[in-house]
Amino acid sequence: MKKINTEPLFKRQNYFLRIGAVITVVMLLMIVVGYFWTPYSTTQMNADLKFAGPSLAHPFGTDNFGRDIFSRVTEGAGTTFFIAVCVVLIGCIGGTIIGSLTGYFGGAADTILMHICDAITAFPSILMALVIIAAFGGGKYRIILILGILFIPSFARVVRGEFVRQKNLNYIYSARLMGAGHFRIMFRHILPNTIPVLLPAISIGFNNAVLAEASMSYLSIGVQPPDASLGRMLSEAQVYLGKAPWYAIFTGLVIVLLILGFSLLGEGLQQKNRR
Amino acid sequence: MSDSVILEVRNLNSFYRQSGGIFSKKSTKQVLRNINLRMQQGEILGVVGESGSGKSTLAKVILGIVRDYQGEVIHYSPRPQMVFQDPYSSLNPAFSVGRIVEEPLLIYGKYTAAERKRRVVAMLEDVGLGSEYLNRKPRELSGGQRQRISIATAMIVRPKLVILDEAVSALDVTIQDQILDLLMRLKNEYNLSYLFISHDLNVIYQCCDRSIVMKDGQIVEENTVDALFDHPQHEYTRQLLRAAE
């Protein structure tokens, strides 16, 4: 009798899903609570407390104006999160509409739209956003709109691929035989089946949106002061890296946690769907 | 058997267009050549042929899924339905069993929720599945159970003509036997006609009254199954019979 016990650690239990969910829930709680109440005012400056290190009163320390970093990070995470969610929503809805129409009907419109998407994807989206913002000006809502539009092609591609695959499966034929119309087939029959591929696309898209917002604010063309956003704070923190390293560390940590939580969640959901 | 015709196909030709690469021209391949057939109400007509004989294309042309054809397809019954070979792709994986069977009723749209529920449960019982299956997902079911669901979905709108495209070919023999029994029982209960497509000659013999034999898109022979098996006229039919012995 031979018994080998080499069970893979991450196989049976979906640790990705659990850890991801825990991190995401904690971050969301922080953001929601931070929206209504923060330990200190996020804009009140205090000259006496400039660059105070982490302490019980100020767990993440204070910044160059003596503002509580924890409070500002909470608010900043909220802003960043709001922007990322809106961007993903625009990208996902737009991409789903375009992808399902082109994938289902095919033909010339499909070819043209997909080539436009290719052209957009050919440029790095952050670069495109930079160019557009340089030309038309920045601001929170402009950024959302521009990033959202730039995110459409990636979603459109994923949804289109799934529609092309599914539309020739027999269950779609039998729906047609029952007399179901095109829109019923597209949105009632095929769309629910694209969720397994859409979910990971959303989690990746969310991470890209967080990073895009952070990098744009870092280049100070995104969110304008005194609003806090994680990217904006990071760019400020950079100046004082030697004097107050905790500023950059804690801001960076929150970005990392936000992204990690969603990545793990996406990966976990993918694993769950696979079995 | 009544004498009314339920389906007529006249001079049917169908083409398959290959888009071709950058350097090769577009080419068309003829998949169906001059098909003529006529089905009576209540009849089971077999279609035998190997892969590439065009039997599946014939089914899809008759049902209007393939529109690239010349000739006439005349239905004398509303809503013909189809049961597919592969029980794994013919059910929407996102729906529950109840929802799948209910879908045709939702599309026709003249039933109340209670009426739909009643019909779905009755239909499931008719195909030998209890109401405990209502909330199951297709992936939890075996091949035979899925094929029962496919049959229920096709029959819930009470069609007169059902096309069975290799409906039992992917199943294990014991399951195949049960599903064939089910199909025969439902045929009598609902007074159906079947266009029974199969590559298995014995299954065709068991179930059909008449059969056509297809090769390379053409009908090479057509006769009652007894005559076809006892006195095959065409060389290809003889070859098939020899292989199936």
Next chain:
Amino acid sequence: MLEVKHLRVRFYDNPQQNEAVHDISFHMKHGEILGLVGESGSGKTVTAMAISGLMQRRQTICSGEIWFDGKDLLKCSRQDLRLLQGRDIGVVFQEPMTSMNPVMRIGPQVEECLKIHTQISREERRQRALQALADVELPEPEVVYKKYPHELSGGMLQRAMIASAIVSRPKLLVCDEPTTALDVTIQAQILDLLKKINREHNVAILFISHNLQVVHKLCSRVAVMYQGELVEEGSCEQVFFHPQQDYTKRLIAAIPTRRKRA
């Protein structure tokens, strides 16, 4: 030559499931054709994989013994296993289209096994491959040698697949549903071919199928599997005409024959 004793196989990723193969034992003699029949989920493919060494050791727990040519395949070293299973056991799968590498010509694929397990010269390999292609009755072996898989029909591909399985002159050929994806007329040809190869090369064939008619035509002995267990074993005559077990009786009754259905 082959003796399977108390083989049990269980998969790691599905712990609540019962053993895929539950304590089965059987043996094969030199040059014999044994049919292993069963429906889906009966464990026949898992058994074949265990014998042909395609089971991944990390994903499964195998216990029991598989004696082949005086060695226990479940206990011998990886090197021995590779040699035995590559050279002395040939495998033919169901789907000819997916069991060949689409970007390699037929010839090199047939030679592959010789390249790995022997030191013979390139020219000799070529000759052996051409001989194997001729053995499986492919017309114009030289032409087929240079073709790509997509240029051949399903039946011809399955012949090429058999050629690559017999090129190293194995003692055992494991065929997992080799005719299932083929049309009936082609199916009959492949069966004749397997019979011929069995006779001329004196290679034993473990023929796995769900199709009892096919097994009846080809095999001298049959083993019937059901839900991971071997329920009945015996000569073809015995099992088909005097089945002992209820399951075998049901299975045989379900074979489509020329009779009318009510």
